[in-house]
Structure formats: C-alpha cells, structure tokens
Amino acid sequence: MPPAVAKDPASCQTVRFADIGWADITSTTALALVILDALGYRPASTIASVPISFAGLKSRQIDVSLGYWWPVQEQALTPFLKAGSIDLIEPANLTGAKATFAVPAYVYQAGLRTFADIAKHHKELDGKIYGIEPGSSANAAIQKMISSNQFGLGSFKLVESSEAGMLVTVERAIRDKKWVLFLGWEPHPMNIQIDMKYLGGSDNVFGPNDGEARVYTLTSPGYQTRCPNVGKLLANLHFTVQLENQLMQSVMQRQKPADAARAYLKKNPQVLDAWLAGVKTFDGGEGLPAVRASLGL
Template sequence: MKKKLILGVLLITVLLFTACGNDEGEEAAEISFGVTPWTSTVPPTEVASLIIQEMGYEVSYMETDAAGVYMGLAGDDNDIFMDGWIPAHEVYFETYEDEVESISISYDEAEQGWVVPEYMEDINSIEDILGNEELFNNEMYSIEDGASITEVIDELIEGYGLEMTQVNSSEAAMIAQVMRNMENEEPVVFYGWRPHTMFRNLDIKLIDDDRGYFEESSVHVVVDKKLQEKAPDVYAFLENWSIDIGDVEQMIVEIEDEGRDPEEVAQEWIDNNQEKVDEMINN
C-alpha cells in the first residue's frame, strides 16, 4: 500500500512537471517584429518588445523595407509591425487584405510632406517651386526606393508638372545630404515626417501641399491575422496599444542624438508609464 502511494505521488509529480514544462514551452513561443530602417520604428518596437518579453515570450526582429515587412507579415515571417503609416501604406493592406490587419492606432497627427530650410523664405508651398526647379538642381531627396510614399512623391511631381527627379537613398543618407546643403545655406527640398529628430535638429519647415497628395497620417500597429490564435494575450495587449507622438520623438532624440541604448530608453519609458502599460495588458 505504501509503495502504491509513493508511486502515485511520483506519477502525479511527473505529470505536473510535464504540464508545467509544456506551459513554459508555450510561453516561450517566438514573436517576430518587422523593422524598417526608419528612426520612428525603433521606440515603439523596443517598448512593445520588452513588454511582450515580460509576458513570457521570446522576440526576434526581421529588418527590411516597408514592402518586405508587409510581405513578411503575409508570409508568416514576422508577426508584428509597429510603424504602419495610413494612408501611405493602404496599398499593402489592399494587397494583403486576407493576411494582414491593423488592430490599433499607435498615434495620430503625424505630419509629412516636402520640407525646405527656414532660410528659403520665398518657398512656402510646392506651388512656389514651380518655375524654380533649377534652384534645387531639379532634384528632391527622399527615402529608400520601395517605400510606398516614394510612389506618392512621383505622382506629386507629375501632378504639379514639376521638372524634378526624386533621388532615393536611406533615411540617414538623405539627412546627411540635406545637412551638407544647409551648411552653405544652399537650396534643398526633401521628404520629411514627424516624429523625427530632423525637426529638433534642423531649422526647417514643412511646405504646403495645396493639391492634397500628402495627408496627415496615423501610425498603426499591424499584425499577421494569425497572431490572435498564436498569442491571444499579445494580440489583446496590442489592441490596447497607444503612445504619445511626443514621447516617440523624445525617445528618437535620446537614441539617435544622445547615443543611448534603445532598450534602456524603452525600459525607462515603461518605468515612467507603468500605469498605462498595466492598462494595455489588462492588469
């Protein structure tokens, strides 16, 4: 009888240990973030990543351009993208409508458009560039080819009848070129958006787009539709996600200008906003 009791206890212990092991295995499932080479992508991704890790998941990152991120979401290569710009990215939602969805707005009132230095006092709208394209060597600087906004810019150039060529490069290369021009107070026009450190570091202004090619954007959390089944608690957290655009811009400054570690900056934001974090994860 005693032996049977001992064996029974051992069996129960083994079963409990196995069950716990399976739960831990499930908790350690990997969640992958799509990451574009834009500074605006980093702070929300880092904050969400730390929170999701605290929820018991491992995380990984797939770095690519916007088109690659959405293709990855549709193809199960990544689960989450924290920097979906609407309406600029609507083309991707149309292309992958069966696989991809927006589940929350991270922040809105994100301005974008053509930007010039403040010293160009006579250039306050895109209309003002008409007939003055040679001032800019018939070029405007933009981000990497493949981003959906580059198609909008090409349409704008054609729609306004501008004799301009869009010069595409990385965000960093674009800003470097702009800074070289501005050092000598030379004319320059380029694509800009908020949140971004450029508006804190450079004396620049967004110029008017009277024909409406650029709309004020909202930035969305975009996921693979399978995420709800794969990690329902993560899905629920991201449904509640939001962050202030000013906080994002401040974190970008600390990461890009002050050289602070992105994870450290993100953890500091979490520590300073614990009540908000608790609300987002329904604690």
C-alpha cells in the same frame, strides 16, 4: 499545485517583429520588445523594407509590424487587407503624425511655401527632391508626381536614400545655407533639431490636411486569435508624438534601442498601466508587476 497554464500556446512565445528601418518604428518596436521580454516571451525584430514586411506578414514569417503609416502606405497595403492576408489592429497606435514635403525655414521665408512654388525654384533646388529608402510608398508618391508632371515637377529627380542618409544631406545643405526639398515627418527628432517648415497645398498627395497621418499595428492573418495575450498587448499599445520624439532622439544619438526603451519606461512608468491592462505573463501571471519588477521599479 498544478503548473500555471500559459495564456498563449507555446508557439506564441517567440514574437517576430518587422522593423522597417525608420527611427520611429525602431523606437516603438524596442518598447514592445522590452515589455514582451519582461513578460517571459522571446521577442525578436528583423530589419525589413515596407514591401518585404508586408510579404513577411502575409507568409507568417513575421508576426507584427508597428509601422503602417496611413495614408502614405495605403495603396500598397490595401490588396493585402482585401485578401485577408494581413490583419490591421484598430484604433491607430499613433495619431497626430504627419508626412509631407519640408524645407529649411530660410527657404520657406524666401518664398517656397506650397507645392505650387516648387517648380519655380528648380535651379535653387538643383532639380532634386530627397526621398527615403527605395521601395517606400512615399517615394512612389513622389515619383508619380514627377512622372505625371504634377505641380510642374516633371524635370525633377527623386534622390532615394536611407532615412539617415537623407538627413545627413539635409543637415549639410542647411550648414551651407543651400536650398533643399525633402520628405519630412513627425514624430521625428528632425522637428526639434532642424528649423524646418512643411509645405502646404499638396492636393492630398500625402493624405488629407497636407500630410496628416496615423500609424497602425499590423499582424499576420489571425494572429490575435492564435496568440490572444500578445494580441491584447498589441491592441493596448498607443503612443504619442511627444513620447516618440523623445525616444527617437535617444536612439538617433546612438543609444541602443532597447537601452533607450528601458530608460524611457523607468522615467515614465505610468504608460505601463494602460499598455498592460488585462495582459498576462507568458506563464499566466499578472503582467504589470512582472514588467515593473524587470525594470527595477
């Protein structure tokens, strides 16, 4: 018998993902890595900030990012899309997401409920707004509000930090019953672990409907044409807020992302049916049974 013909060329066996360092993207990337490994590929992920991930996709040093948050990153990505130097897969891999300012519930109950209320409470907030990592589009939006004195925020200071560092600061403030204003988002275990409220009246700073967001998959230019089998899997990958909240909780409890992903798939094997529809192994075999066998299902 002739050897099986690979659906993808040999150059596609290594699949390079960008992990932008946010727990949700680390979690979904881990799912993709586990599945691709079971299909006979050699997937790998590299921690890269959002700007570096975009540059890597453009230069084809990175193949895939599952972490384009729209509209928070829209301004940064649009030039790449217009130039055809990054491809976007539609539809979104996640709908029902959210990213905007949040406060602990006791702060909300005390009267800080909208963006227009923030400036009134400069003293209680110590003049600080806690963002995420330097270079992020969300921080750029916050800094623009401060620089233009939008909502009277001109005298506030943006505190940049990693996601983990920001959350430690928020949790410490809550423990001490202090006021704190921070960038919150969903999916994220913070929505389960912290009694928090999102602010209204944002004037679309973080997108329509007070921060409603979608998350898309990006690839290097022409990747789905070059590597159609991996491209098919990427097009099939659609997540839910509930899935990501659960998986992220395991990852943030210091379980290795790959172990958390395998455990989730073993408990929820039904998700594989849609994700692997029409997807083959690297050597051309049927994808679904190969992944189920790899997971011991």
